[in-house]
Amino acid sequence: MNRFGNLIDVPNAAHHPHALVGNTPVLRIGAPFAPAGRGFWAKLEGFNPGGMKDRPALHMVASARRRGELAPGARIVESTSGTLGLGLALAGMTYRHPVSVVTDPGLEPIVARMLTAFGAQVETVTEPHPTGGWQQARRERVAELLAREDTAWCPDQYGNPDNSEGYAPLAMELLAQLGRVDVLVCAVGTGGHSAGVARVLREANPDLKVIGVDTISSTIFGQPAGPRLMRGLGSSIHPRNVDYEMFAEIHWVAPAEAVWACRALAATRYATGGWSVGAVALVAGWAARTHDRDTRIAAVFPDGPHRYFDTVYNDIYCAANGLLDTTPPTEPDRIAHPTERVVDSWTRCTTVLDPRGFAAVGR
Known part of the structure; x- marks a missing residue:
């Protein structure tokens, strides 16, 4: 200015x-x-800024807001191995939503620090699922976090068109x-x-x-x-x-x-x-x-x-x-x-x- x-x-x-x-x-x-x-x-x-998944992160959030699936100020919760988490941190900053990302111990330490610096809350699962591995363990943790907040929304990157x-x-x-x-x-x-x-x-x-x-x-x-x-x-x-x-x-x-x-x-x-x-x-x-x-x-x-x-x-x-x-x-x-x-x-x-x-x- x-x-x-x-x-x-x-x-x-x-x-x-x-x-x-x-x-x-x-x-x-x-x-x-x-x-x-x-x-x-x-x-x-x-x-x-964060990688390729900045594109779908912004699009999924904007689309959910437009359809009324994501209320203003509601929390975004998602499982990620890193890059989508960075994109969602950017989308949360852009549209003013708190962001919680669920990851596992394999996440690169630098990414965990970056996510925190960008304002995201990082949840790390400690044990893999007996049959679905770390990925399923992360998804189950996402379900737990969603149950805590009625307005929380998950992009579901694996199944969201x-x-x-x-x-x-x-x-x-x-x-x-x-x-x-x-x-x-x-x-x-x-x-x-x-x-x-x-x-x-x-x-x-x-x-x-x-x-x-x-x-x-x-x-x-x-x-x-x-x-x-x-x-x-x-x-x-x-x-x-x-x-x-x-x-x-x-x-x-x-x-x-x-x-x-x-x-x-x-x-x-x-x-x-x-x-x-x-x-x-x-x-x-x-x-x-x-x-x-x-x-x-x-x-x-x-x-x-x-x-x-x-x-x-x-x-x-x-x-x-x-x-x-x-x-x-x-x-x-x-x-x-x-x-x-x-x-x-x-x-x-x-x-x-x-x-x-x-x-x-x-x-």
């Missing part, structure tokens, strides 16, 4: 933090992921930046951004090929549940937002392979991120090597590196978990069906299984 109390109009300047969300850049990624003359375009969602719809602007940005997209490579966790982005891109290109990236020990595409080191992708439940029919194939990636890719990105492109970024880059590089040279491949990088300094970029942590000195992977193993065997390294499958109905929907 000026000395008279009037708001100064500064062109191209943001007056509120939520205005910083969106319009993220794309970067060409080549070697060491693809040979000379080949590569893919990475959508750098780490340029959002507003989650997917919140990514439509990301898809439109890709079309404006790249002109067309032939192949989309994206991580799958709640299923929100894969469904939301692919739906819009397929309207522009009905022949769009979607490659999903999951972590080993995730149940989303028919593998058995197991302890998961990687956060931000994978699940021990079957999220309703996953659009199984959208995928042409699925790749599972192991933590050490994702760490190698994250660090290779940092060393060669000065643009990197966390577990899902590494996993997506690994698969997108393979797509660039194996598709025709003129195929336009887009990969969504959900966040930046900053929240992973205690994990992916910490040599002590990585050594303790056997994540260092990995031979750079070049080709995935392959299975014909998701139930063929339990995978423990980068593996590809073109039969996409919907575990909710046990129907093969891929090609």
Whole structure:
């Protein structure tokens, strides 16, 4: 404001933090992921204030307020492994709602501190659910918190269609930046951004090929549940937002392979991120090597590196978990069906299984 109390109009300047969300850049990624003359375009969602999930967090909250599901000033309660929590903290600040996020001991310490600094209340479950693991334990804790306050509201990122719809602007940005997209490579966790982005891109290109990236020990595409080191992708439940029919194939990636890719990105492109970024880059590089040279491949990088300094970029942590000195992977193993065997390294499958109905929907 000026000395008279009037708001100064500064062109191209943001007056509120939520205005910083969106319009993220794309970067060409080549070697060491693809040979000379080949590569893919990475959508750098780490340029959002908190990461990619700022988009659906703001959209889910705005939509719930518009429909009257979220009363003015009511508490927002959600389970998160980190990034959505940051987005909800931003949405709470924007729309003036208190925010409680439920997480588990695997949350990076820096993220817990950031969430608190941004005004969110952090609830940490201490024991995993006997069958549903940490994810189900978090969901049950959310239910307890909701029962305490009659007006409290949960976005339910795993089943809320507003989650997917919140990514439509990301898809439109890709079309404006790249002109067309032939192949989309994206991580799958709640299923929100894969469904939301692919739906819009397929309207522009009905022949769009979607490659999903999951972590080993995730149940989303028919593998058995197991302890998961990687956060931000994978699940021990079957999220309703996953659009199984959208995928042409699925790749599972192991933590050490994702760490190698994250660090290779940092060393060669000065643009990197966390577990899902590494996993997506690994698969997108393979797509660039194996598709025709003129195929336009887009990969969504959900966040930046900053929240992973205690994990992916910490040599002590990585050594303790056997994540260092990995031979750079070049080709995935392959299975014909998701139930063929339990995978423990980068593996590809073109039969996409919907575990909710046990129907093969891929090609």
